[in-house]
Amino acid sequence: MNWLTRLLSNRVDTASLDAPLRDALIRWQALLQPDLGKAHFETRYVVINTEATGLNLESDRLLAVGAVAIDGALLSPHDSYYARLDPDPATALTNLLTFSGAGPVVVFNAAFNRSMLEGALTEHLGITPEWAWLDLHWLLPALYDERIDRAARLGDWMKAFSIETFQRHHALGDAWAIAQLMLAAQSRALAEGLNTPRSLAELERTRRQLRRHG
């Protein structure tokens, strides 16, 4: 997947959207791709998490989105976003795109969260963002194998770091926990010479391949 150089090519079906949303989406699409070769502390990562009616991608639908930015390796409560899709999914998702900018985006368990989110974005906005996605589900066991040396659930990782959050299984509540795990991941990555988002993406790719072949 050559998302590093590919320019945005999606065209939004904007006809059905209100003018302010349309403008917001146009501004979002005009954003430049981030330089994935910059250091962590110069990068704004956006942790995105979803809350759905269930875990089945086919039959369940997205209820809410939560996002927390990690800017300069710090979590600020102000740099966060939460919205329920009802009653206005287009606005909720457009604001999420505006908040997230050009990424890179961090999730825990892309197989579910990314797919659920992309499904909703296609359905409501006709957009599939060309973000660089990082998945802590793969990255954490690669970086902190002394704590858990295999892919594990979010709850296990929270326990391993004694991380707490104000509400489990809430889009923002879990995003807050995932963001803290990302802080930890960043710090360990740095210590191991993985200084950039690109190097994290590389690590994740290797992990996935190992898993596939092993």
Next chain:
Amino acid sequence: MIATAPEMLIGASSDFLKRFSPFNRMEPEALEFLTERAVLAFHGKGSEILTPDMGQPSHFHIVQRGKVQARQSGPASVTDYNTMTLGPGECFPIGAISAQRPSTNAYVAVEDSFVFQLPADDFLKLIQMSPVFHLFCTQYIASLLNQSRQQLQSTFSQRAAEQQSMTTQLGQLVKKVPVFVTPDSTIRAALEKMSEMRIGCMVVADAEHKPVGILTQSDLLPRVVLPEIDLKRPISDVMTQTPHVMSAAASAYDAALEMATHGVRHLLVIDSEGKLSGVVSERDLFTLQRISLRQIRASIEGASDVESLQRASRDIRQLALNLIAQGIGAEQLTQFISALNDALTRRIIDLALARHELYGIDYAWLAFGSEGRHEQTLSSDQDNGVIYVCPENTDGATLKQRLIAFAKEVNENLAECGFPLCKGNIMASNPELCLTLDEWKSRFGDWIREPDPQALLNASIFFDYRVLCGNERLGDQLRNWLNRTAKANTAFLRMMAVNALQVVPPLGRIRDFVLEDDGTIDLKKYGARLFVDVARILALRAGVASSSTVQRLRQAGAKMGMQADELSALIDGFHFIQLLRLRSQHLETEHDAPGDNRINPDDLNELDRRILKEAFRQARKLQLRLKLDYQL
């Protein structure tokens, strides 16, 4: 309206911080200011968060999770801790950031840690904005101690519910609607009402409910029955006029004092307008608190036999419990216990003197160990001795026999009154401890010249002597001689220092406390003794006459140029450990288990644990000073 994401996250941080002091007491707007501006950072194990080289700190940090160690860097100094570990809710660097100077410590994450950070400017604004935070920063330990005392008070107030404290306001004590008659009521009507209501006295009040008189049961015989008064006459003819009244805002203690002063058994409680709101009887106060300091003292001084002193001894324990419930500090509490035990011991000695003719003999009764230091807890056994002068031309052996016989009786009676006989036979009836001034000097001199382990142990008990009764000057003479001799003998002081440093505070490098196998800490051995042992050495060196640890630290510390705030932090630490010891003893005597000094830190609340940690750090600091002084 659904909360926005920032509102939810700020709320989460504030809920977290509210678990810890001082944030749980902080003004809501100040806490909001803090949580709005605090951002969360991660510091991997081993990474430096703040060092002196970084200059003026740019951020104030609050540990969210993990452990951060503060390490003294640069040339070793006794003005700060060697190392200390900070856990969740603890913050740094308070001093450096307030003074806007580089930190003297290096702060290193010893575990993977999440730490909130607040820009220095916002920290300074927060101090301005929040009196609570300001107080916290300037009186770090003092404010924590105070809070812990309040918490202690509330735990005890439950248990003390049935024996409410003497500070209760009278208004809260009178619950029944007041019963009274008007001055023109007949005596018969008043008596019928007393009988019907089963009350011991009748209040007479005017049309505005203001009390004008009282008639009590004990008045009936002399004023009504014997003079054969016509019961149809108005009650105003026989009542006591201008009865004793007290405001509803006065305390039970005030009432007790008033009753004792005027010899009355009933007091009329009035509200702010002077209207009757109820009656308080001596019996009400009696059940409120059976024992008062004054009462115990009086009962001790008036006791004519050992049985009544035994009762007084039980009362002393009960009083100590009540005093803790009233939130009294360790220092005052030990002073009370010490004063009452002294009074008890003196009375026992007086009683013994009636049977042992010691007139004209120059002697003094000595207390050793914790009793000598005024630091008795409730489970101390007796440690005592006698010092005397043998006049020329006197049969020394006979004189000593007389003193020992007298001491034996005192020792046995003390045992009857709850001071167990000393297992090590450190008692005045032991011929080895009933010595003349010269013999004591030679005994002490031997230990100083040849400080073997036994001699050092002896020094730690006997050098803390004080005169409890008898000729004080004998004690003074011995003290002057002892201080001079010890000071001149640096090798001895050095050995004492080595000995004192053999036990270190049970602070872990990673974990908070180092525990014994059963999960407890012995607060005598690993707590109080650390302070006591160093204080003794400092006192000998500085020639301080007092035997109390606090006085020794205060006086010797001042002489040695220790800063006042440094000293009070040390003393606060010592007092806190003493308070925990007393508290655990109290809780145990409730179950009739033998009092001991063990506590399980897990049983303490978060705040007490942190103060205990701080107290141990103070002990470590004190030891460090000794270490440097003797280059150990």
